Amino acid sequence: MNKALFRVVFSIVVLSMVLLGCSPKQETAVDVKLTLIDQAGITLTIPQPVERVISTYGPATSFIYAVGGGDRLVSASYLGARDPFGAMMMEKIDPNFREIQGDEFFSQEDFNLEHAASLNPDLIIVSSRSVWLESAAQLEIPIFQVFAETEETLKEAMLLTGEIFGSDAADQAAAWVDYYDEIVAGVQETTDRISLDQRVRVLFTGTEPLRVASGDMYQTSIIEAAGGISVSEELSGYWNDINLEQVAIWDPDVIIVPPYGGASVEAITESPEWQIIKAVQDGHVYRMPKLVVPWDTPAPDSVLGIVWMAQLLNPEIVDIDCKEEAAYFYNTFYEYQLTDEELTTICQFNVE
Amino acid sequence: MLNKIFERKGWKLTFILLLPLIIFIISIMLGRYNIGPFDVIRILFSTGLGEGLPDIPNIAQQLILRIRLPRILAALLVGASFGATGTAFQAIFKNPLVDSNILGVTSGAGFGASLAILLLSEQWQIQVSAFIFGLLAVFLAFLGSRLYKSTPILVLTLMGILIGSLFSSLTALLKYVADPLDALPAITFWLLGSLTGITWDNIGVLGVVTIIGVIFFMMIRWRLNILSLGDSEAKTLGINPTSNKVIIIIAATLMTAAAVSVSGVIGWVGLVIPHAGRLLVGPNHKSLLPVSVCLGAAYMMIIDDIARTLLPGEIPLGVLTGLIGVPILIILMRRNRTGW
Amino acid sequence: MTVYLSAQNLSYAYSPGRTVLHDISLSVKAGETLYVLGRNGGGKTTLLSCLAGLLKPGTGSVRINDKNLYNYNGSERAQLIGLIPQMHLPVFAYSVEEMVMMGRTPHLNWMGAPSFEDKRVVEEAMEQVGISELREQPYIEISGGERQLTLIARGLAQQCQVLLMDEPTAHLDLSNQQRVLEIVQQLKLKGLSFIISSHAPNDAFGFADRVLLLNDGWVMDYGSPEDVLTEVMLSSVYGIQAEVVYAHDNGFKVPRAIVSRRPSNVAPESINEPGGFLYKVFEQRLSSPQLLIVTGLSGAGKTTWCSRLAKFAKARGFSVEGVLSPGIFETGKKTGISVESLSTGEAKQLASLRDSENAKLATPRWSFSPEILEWANQTLIQKDSKDLLVIDELGPLEFLQGKGLTAGLDRIDAGQYKVACAVVRSSLLPKALQRWPKAKVIHGSFQ
Incomplete structure (x- = not known):
């Protein structure tokens, strides 16, 4: 956490103006460069302004849209745009979506060097976990590595993305961070009053009912920000496989399934074995919403995940409305006006 | 003390045969959810689901009857299956370093399961796909061995290894194209083996196939001695080696496919258990086969107990069987220096 | 029963x-x-x-x-x-x-x-x-x-x-x-x-x-x-000089063991020693044909042994026929094989060293002249046998391919000789003994 703060504070932003040529009378070619430290701790220099950007990492793509840089993408991997609904919504947000969708070329595992070169990019934004970083470096195009898995690193990633895309984008990123902090603080103010043993106990499952989120994962931060307790926070690492006996010990009040990977509420509610769990008996199994990007992933949209979950867990005390916030959020950060119908659909608790 | 009792072969044998029952009783009392041993026994002997025992929380009763019981039975069946098939394969291949995976059944099942995880989603679909591809792999190995005329068992082994590698490569391909966020961890976890999420619905086929299979191997266990001497000696003693081996391979393949389709890929059990059995009762399959069945069942229940109780998260069975099985095998091989 | x-x-x-x-x-x-x-x-x-x-x-x-x-x-x-x-x-x-x-x-x-x-x-x-x-x-x-x-x-x-x-x-x-x-x-x-x-x-x-x-x-x-x-049967199956050893049990002579005799060391001079091995052989030729096989490794002196036997036989007044095939040496190296008729004394070059080796041939190192071979075969064809017939040598060509000195092979098979002395290298000795189990084997070397 300190390290992340350190990086935010000490990200050296140098706008250097170098005059080319010797005569001030002539047209001055201004070469503006931005130097910063990315989230892998690598110092890199990016020519300004960036015009042709490849994003090989779904969450990073959502940062770019959120800071208003979506029109500068030449190819991008998307998060949550594979299912028909996500794809449809993405197309509404960005009419160029179909043309620039590059999932088949770029992912954490794949990087099509030839295709990348043919797009003539001036910046490539990647996940720091990408396996092909060394070979991509051969292109000698600046590579910006993103590592946004926690609240802090997510904010940092947004601010850095903002800087890269220029001053307007920087303002937009700062606005998002403010909005995020405001939401969290607002929820916290009311939920702080709830003593720990009174808080709603939440189990966040994964693509299979018996696969759950560990304490290291962003989902746990969302639950905590929403005033709940993640029962599986004692686990570490990535998704953990567990057995039903362990679920019985945790005895969660609420079970939340993610909106991706074939996970479904029915896999739990319709299983005879899961009926022994109180949350299932009481019908407290919910699916995390999404528009395009799932609201439980470390992306700008996750702020709505906190809103939705706070409303779900503490409806009596939290003065916050999912529809209202979602309308504001997508309007502000994706420049997309959600219809009332869309708002109702995504904010309801029992979706299918 | 124990050694003294063991000096009498009868006692030793009785103890080994009772071992699965003992481990079963211990296992059913073990779990992360704390239920007293007496309550466990009362739950087991109560017939109405939770109605007759108002003093025990309903969730405890449900846990025992719907979660622990089928899972421990599954471990018992899978272990018994690996014990029986491993022993039989070591005999008919005249090789103490093989188990029923030698003909590629596990690799085939692994591919089938991975394919189903990618394309389908239901638990039963994954099981069926694993079962079918497990059988398909051995069938292909069989078909391939028909291309050659000579030494069928040797060619069959070679073909099994080749087909196994082929399916492993195909599985690797599936893992490569699988979404790292959802399908990939599911495939990886399946390939490491697990009994998480076993319910009564899953163990029906496994139970029927394993029980019939174990009875079959019990019936022909004397023949395993003869077949292990080699083809010409078996013929001399009036046993047709080819037809007997074909039937044994079919039976073992069905059993292994049924086990693996439920448990995922679990190695080493079918290899290690017969060695332990031989050390305890000698190589005669008349007693070795039942002993391997019982040791396999007990071993698998213990492994699964560790997998489900040691940590809040499940430990993959394949990891445990390897971590525990390999050192055991090394120790057994040391003690067993003078032949198998 | x-x-x-x-x-x-x-x-x-x-x-x-x-x-x-x-x-x-x-x-x-x-x-x-x-x-x-x-x-x-x-x-x-x-x-x-x-x-x-x-x-x-x-x-x-x-x-x-x-x-x-x-x-x-x-x-x-x-x-x-x-x-x-x-x-x-x-x-x-x-x-x-x-x-x-x-x-x-x-x-x-x-x-x-x-x-x-x-x-x-x-x-x-x-x-x-x-x-x-x-x-x-x-x-x-x-x-x-x-x-x-x-x-x-x-x-x-x-x-x-x-x-x-x-x-x-x-x-x-x-x-x-x-x-x-x-x-x-x-x-x-x-x-x-x-x-x-x-x-x-x-x-x-x-x-x-x-x-x-x-x-x-x-x-x-x-x-x-x-x-x-029997000795002949065992010789013809195993290709050895078999000898059955008998024991005398209660007056009955019963076979006990089979031993394989090694080639005898016999000097060609023994033809002149009454009671000597070769002396007896030449005596026995009157009742049945006597076959001697002279064996040994290459260069052991088989040809020399035969030529000396021919010399001593002639000296004793026996008629001699057949062929010898001594090597032709140049500066210590064997560069060819000649063939020499014992009846006429004529000698011709039979084989020369091949330029390139060809392992597929029976005699990869030597190239034989078919005309000379034919001439050698002609000298071996005789209507009435002389006292001593020398055939040097019967090798892989003759035993394995049915070529070479076939006339010599035929005569031994037909028993058209009085005393025959055939040169056979050690590796082919079992083949020769299977073919002619009654032959006496002599180690052909000069002491």
Whole structure:
């Protein structure tokens, strides 16, 4: 956490103006460069302004849209745009979506060097976990590595993305961070009053009912920000496989399934074995919403995940409305006006 | 003390045969959810689901009857299956370093399961796909061995290894194209083996196939001695080696496919258990086969107990069987220096 | 006594064109021992496999108790015939008792659980061959002789009436050989029949009632050991100078052992010594043709020996014919082979060193002149034989390809000589002795 703060504070932003040529009378070619430290701790220099950007990492793509840089993408991997609904919504947000969708070329595992070169990019934004970083470096195009898995690193990633895309984008990123902090603080103010043993106990499952989120994962931060307790926070690492006996010990009040990977509420509610769990008996199994990007992933949209979950867990005390916030959020950060119908659909608790 | 009792072969044998029952009783009392041993026994002997025992929380009763019981039975069946098939394969291949995976059944099942995880989603679909591809792999190995005329068992082994590698490569391909966020961890976890999420619905086929299979191997266990001497000696003693081996391979393949389709890929059990059995009762399959069945069942229940109780998260069975099985095998091989 | 097992006109081929047994007939009565002898690869194991029903012969039939062997099913057959294979170790360390118990397999019920009766039979079988005290020991750890006895006990436990044994005494020391064969003899007296393949013809004198001598899958002879195992027969099968050694038991002269004689060291001069080896040979030529084979490694002096013999023979007034083929040497290296007619004294160059080596040819190093070869053959064709015929040499061309000095080969085959002296290199000596088993072998070297 300190390290992340350190990086935010000490990200050296140098706008250097170098005059080319010797005569001030002539047209001055201004070469503006931005130097910063990315989230892998690598110092890199990016020519300004960036015009042709490849994003090989779904969450990073959502940062770019959120800071208003979506029109500068030449190819991008998307998060949550594979299912028909996500794809449809993405197309509404960005009419160029179909043309620039590059999932088949770029992912954490794949990087099509030839295709990348043919797009003539001036910046490539990647996940720091990408396996092909060394070979991509051969292109000698600046590579910006993103590592946004926690609240802090997510904010940092947004601010850095903002800087890269220029001053307007920087303002937009700062606005998002403010909005995020405001939401969290607002929820916290009311939920702080709830003593720990009174808080709603939440189990966040994964693509299979018996696969759950560990304490290291962003989902746990969302639950905590929403005033709940993640029962599986004692686990570490990535998704953990567990057995039903362990679920019985945790005895969660609420079970939340993610909106991706074939996970479904029915896999739990319709299983005879899961009926022994109180949350299932009481019908407290919910699916995390999404528009395009799932609201439980470390992306700008996750702020709505906190809103939705706070409303779900503490409806009596939290003065916050999912529809209202979602309308504001997508309007502000994706420049997309959600219809009332869309708002109702995504904010309801029992979706299918 | 124990050694003294063991000096009498009868006692030793009785103890080994009772071992699965003992481990079963211990296992059913073990779990992360704390239920007293007496309550466990009362739950087991109560017939109405939770109605007759108002003093025990309903969730405890449900846990025992719907979660622990089928899972421990599954471990018992899978272990018994690996014990029986491993022993039989070591005999008919005249090789103490093989188990029923030698003909590629596990690799085939692994591919089938991975394919189903990618394309389908239901638990039963994954099981069926694993079962079918497990059988398909051995069938292909069989078909391939028909291309050659000579030494069928040797060619069959070679073909099994080749087909196994082929399916492993195909599985690797599936893992490569699988979404790292959802399908990939599911495939990886399946390939490491697990009994998480076993319910009564899953163990029906496994139970029927394993029980019939174990009875079959019990019936022909004397023949395993003869077949292990080699083809010409078996013929001399009036046993047709080819037809007997074909039937044994079919039976073992069905059993292994049924086990693996439920448990995922679990190695080493079918290899290690017969060695332990031989050390305890000698190589005669008349007693070795039942002993391997019982040791396999007990071993698998213990492994699964560790997998489900040691940590809040499940430990993959394949990891445990390897971590525990390999050192055991090394120790057994040391003690067993003078032949198998 | 009734015939228990018999085979009629048996033949077997592993693949078309690879026939390993030709038209074999034999029969074994109760309480009889049949020895099957022959060289390695002669078809002994294949014959036993056919008789045991492991292999189905191409033609002919095997009958047991007057019923075709193949009309019995596997388990019935196993109750009639037992086969003790050549020694190989099982992978698993079964105890001796377990190994013997496996012989009960054809008698066991479908569950394979041995009954009290089975245990009694096994006990008796182990007692009979004297291995009861080994019962708990792992079969793979006992001695080779004890293993063979265990397998015999297994055959007894099988309760079959004929036991086929494939080289039971191979790899056994003398004492264990004796122990195994003595047990066989005792069991035979109890009415059991044995068919034993063996590389020890000597054992046949002591233990066989009959002997079947196989050569390349053909029956050379079949009958009592005394009739079959003659010096000429053994020479022609094994390609050795066989000598049967007799013993005198109670006034009877009985064959005891077969020894293989080594080539004799004879000096050509002994033709002049009355009573000497060659002197006698030349005397005996008047009653029957005498064949001498001069053998030795290349360069041992075979040609020199022959030329000296020719010289001494001429000196004694014998007529000499035939050819010598001395090497042509240039600065110590053999660069060619010449051929010299002993009747005319004419010499010609027969072969020269080849430029390039070609391993496919029978004589890769030497290129022979067909005309000179023809001339040499002509000199060997004679209407009336002289006292001494020298043929130098009969090599791979003659024995393996039917080329070269074929006239010489034909004359020896036809016996058209008085004393013939043929040069044959050591590697081909067995071939020569199989062809001419009565030949006397001399080590051709100059001392």
